[in-house]
Amino acid sequence: xxxxxxxxxxxxxxxxxxxxxxxxxxxxxxxxxxxxxxxxxxxxxxxxxxxxxxxxxxxxxxxxxxxxxxxxxxxxxxxxxxxxxxxxxxxxxxxxxxxxxxxxxxxxxxxxxxxx
Amino acid sequence: xxxxxxxxxxxxxxxxxxxxxxxxxxxxxxxxxxxxxxxxxxxxxxxxxxxxxxxxxxxxxxxxxxxxxxxxxxxxxxxxxxxxxxxxxxxxxxxxxxxxxxxxxxxxxxxxxxx
Numbered sequence: 714x715x716x717x718x719x720x721x722x723x724x725x726x727x728x729x730x731x732x733x734x735x736x737x738x739x740x741x742x743x744x745x746x747x748x749x750x751x752x753x754x755x756x757x758x759x760x761x762x763x764x765x766x767x768x769x770x771x772x773x774x775x776x777x778x779x780x781x782x783x784x785x786x787x788x789x790x791x792x793x794x795x796x797x798x799x800x801x802x803x804x805x806x807x808x809x810x811x812x813x814x815x816x817x818x819x820x821x822x823x824x825x826x827x828x829x
Numbered sequence: 830x831x832x833x834x835x836x837x838x839x840x841x842x843x844x845x846x847x848x849x850x851x852x853x854x855x856x857x858x859x860x861x862x863x864x865x866x867x868x869x870x871x872x873x874x875x876x877x878x879x880x881x882x883x884x885x886x887x888x889x890x891x892x893x894x895x896x897x898x899x900x901x902x903x904x905x906x907x908x909x910x911x912x913x914x915x916x917x918x919x920x921x922x923x924x925x926x927x928x929x930x931x932x933x934x935x936x937x938x939x940x941x942x943x944x
Contacts, residue, residue, distance in 0.1 A: 717872070756919065756934040769931065803872055816923055817863070818932055820872035 715739055717821035719804050725827045726794065734789040734824045736804030743809035745787040746818065747779060750801040762787065763809050794828045801825050831856045833922050835935035843943050848892075848907040850938050852920030855901065862903045863921040863932070864894055873919060879903060890914070915942045 717738045726732050738745065747759040761769035762781040776798075778790040787804055805818040836851040854860055861880050865873040877888025884896040894905045903920060920935040 719872075755936040758931065761931065805873075816861075816932065817875060817878055818873075820865075820874070822870075822872045825870075 717804060717806055717819050719802075719821035719824050721824060722822065723825045723827075725829065726791070727829050728794060728796075730794075731790070731792040733791065734802055734804075734826075736787040736789075736821055738785055738787075738804075738806035738819070738821075740806055740819060742806040742819070743784045744807045744816065745781060745784070746805040746807075747787065747789055748803040748805065750803055750823070752800075756803070759789075791826075794826075796828050799826055799828045831860065831922050831933050833920050833933055833935035835918075835920050835938050837938055838936060839939045839941065841941040841943060842910045844912055845909050848905070848910045848914065848940065850905040850918050850920075850940065852894075852903045852905065852935060853901055854903060854920075854922045856922060861923045862894075862896060863923075864888065864892070864903075864905050865919045865921060865934075866890075867917045867919065867937075869916075876905070876918075910940075910942045912942050912944065915940055 720735045724732060744763045746761050749757045749759055758771050759773045760779045765781050776793050780788040801823045803823045804821040807816040807818045832855045834853045842848055859881055863878045864876040866876050867873045876892050877886045877894055879886050879896045887893045892905055892907045894903050896903050917937050917939050919937050921932045923932050
């Protein structure tokens with residue numbers, strides 16, 4: 714595997730289900746991101762992790778719970794979602810920005826989530 | 830605070846015509862600027878980036894963009910459109926110095942290429 718991978722690619726869940734999205738990067742990066750992409754809305758940054766530490770939570774509802782066990786893996790745990798949470802969820806990674814470098818982000822293909 | 834405005838949510842050109850996608854940014858510090866492309870059912874792919882070196886930046890697939898500080902613009906161009914260029918294009922900005930890892934994206938421009 715190369716680049717950033719995401720599983721599953723498609724997910725349909727009911728409002729009472731619990732599911733998890735997985736992201737893995739094979740680029741040796743230290744920063745990872747979750748984005749939400751809804752129809753006709755700009756990309757919304759949800760969470761940022763740098764060296765496994767969460768550095769940004771963009772006022773995301775608690776029904777979304779991220780987990781970053783190491784610099785290569787990022788999870789998004791989902792529970793009691795709402796139909797309006799249906800969207801494409803994108804994971805990205807980049808070099809850490811501690812050294813002041815630019816953070817070119819590399820994206821995975823996304824998970825298309827449908828909440829019934 | 831930083832922001833990005835993409836002028837025109839939908840642009841339509843004929844195959845072989847010039848492509849021009851507009852992006853204006855707002856930043857109180859020297860910015861880094863990016864253009865990404867997203868094909869249907871895929872993630873975002875970096876087309877090109879400006880990181881305070883040359884103001885004219887060449888990217889993949891024949892695209893280029895010019896950083897104009899006086900106009901706070903970073904428009905994307907391609908001399909001759911191909912059918913395969915049909916996609917969604919996103920402009921993004923991040924801080925230069927004092928980078929905090931955050932990318933701010935524009936709302937996106939859908940490029941349609943007509944035969």
